[in-house]
Amino acid sequence: MESLTKRQIDFYNEQGYLVLENQVPLSTIEAIRSEISGFKREAKGMTESNECLDLEDSHTPEEPRIRRIKLPHTQSDVVKDLMLSDCILAPVRDLIGPNLRLHTTKLNMKSAGYGAVIEWHQDFAFYPHTNDDVLAVGVIIDDMGSENGPLMVMPGSHRGPIYDHHIDGVFAGAMNLATNGLSLDDAVELNGPAGSISIHHGRIAHGSAPNTSDRDRRLLFYEVMAADAFPVMGSMTRFDSIEEYDERMLCGETTRTPRLTSVPVRIPQPQPDRNRSIYEIQSQVKNSAFSDDRC
Numbered sequence: 009m010e011s012l013t014k015r016q017i018d019f020y021n022e023q024g025y026l027v028l029e030n031q032v033p034l035s036t037i038e039a040i041r042s043e044i045s046g047f048k049r050e051a052k053g054m055t056e057s058n059e060c061l062d063l064e065d066s067h068t069p070e071e072p073r074i075r076r077i078k079l080p081h082t083q084s085d086v087v088k089d090l091m092l093s094d095c096i097l098a099p100v101r102d103l104i105g106p107n108l109r110l111h112t113t114k115l116n117m118k119s120a121g122y123g124a125v126i127e128w129h130q131d132f133a134f135y136p137h138t139n140d141d142v143l144a145v146g147v148i149i150d151d152m153g154s155e156n157g158p159l160m161v162m163p164g165s166h167r168g169p170i171y172d173h174h175i176d177g178v179f180a181g182a183m184n185l186a187t188n189g190l191s192l193d194d195a196v197e198l199n200g201p202a203g204s205i206s207i208h209h210g211r212i213a214h215g216s217a218p219n220t221s222d223r224d225r226r227l228l229f230y231e232v233m234a235a236d237a238f239p240v241m242g243s244m245t246r247f248d249s250i251e252e253y254d255e256r257m258l259c260g261e262t263t264r265t266p267r268l269t270s271v272p273v274r275i276p277q278p279q280p281d282r283n284r285s286i287y288e289i290q291s292q293v294k295n296s297a298f299s300d301d302r303c
């Protein structure tokens with residue numbers, strides 16, 4: 009083990025998540041905040057989301073509101089360097105082995121006062137793979153607490169089924185807690201000070217409420233899988249060519265031999281016509297798990 013204790017690994021295997029405090033130097037967090045300020049300047053004048061920035065529904069060109077910075081490791085060297093550092097990769101290697109491939113990155117802004125909801129879902133419902141050594145590392149950019157829309161998980165749900173994420177036969181990227189026998193009362197908030205990281209299993213049910221507080225809640229995600237976890241056909245995994253797939257290796261060796269294990273799989277098909285981001289996909293949900301009458 010490089011960075012985690014056996015106890016932490018056992019906890020992750022049992023509960024499906026971990027929070028590690030003080031994992032990323034505050035100087036790096038400051039550098040990321042400064043990059044974000046640059047993106048905010050870029051969003052001024054924009055009329056719609058583009059391949060770099062996903063805008064809030066309430067965005068206007070005069071009062072820019074960014075919901076998500078897309079693929080930030082391609083837009084910021086600080087974010088890329090952090091991704092390749094042991095702050096991120098050492099704990100991930102302890103959990104899913106030495107050979108790691110990047111699935112995607114994103115920086116969810118959840119800004120003070122209006123930051124958008126993320127409905128309950130399982131990442132594996134979006135991108136089923138041949139095995140479930142698939143996880144997401146969240147780098148906490150602003151102190152995250154109950155008031156500013158923290159990431160929440162359903163402990164142990166990574167050992168259960170993949171729930172139905174369809175509405176009217178179309179993939180909607182969201183699951184209903186109640187109809188699946190789950191209760192918001194059992195949710196755990198992955199809170200921590202800036203510089204902490206959360207790690208959640210690809211199959212764990214998770215979501216987050218809107219941020220109605222006066223403090224931003226920015227969370228940078230690195231989504232990673234074992235190199236021998238290959239996407240199942242119909243997965244939303246971007247896969248242009250095997251060469252491009254191998255360029256996404258973060259450490260260790262690639263393979264041409266997928267490891268098949270007994271994992272529950274549902275295919276996120278057919279896709280809706282608004283499939284540019286989770287926010288747009290989830291806009292099909294009529295009764296939010298986080299609307300006032302539900303929580």
Ligand SMILES: O=C(O)CCC(=O)C(=O)O
Pocket residue numbers: 114116126157158159160214215216227286
């Ligand atoms: O930002 C959050 O609170 C959750 C993000 C998430 O689950 C996602 O973007 O898939």
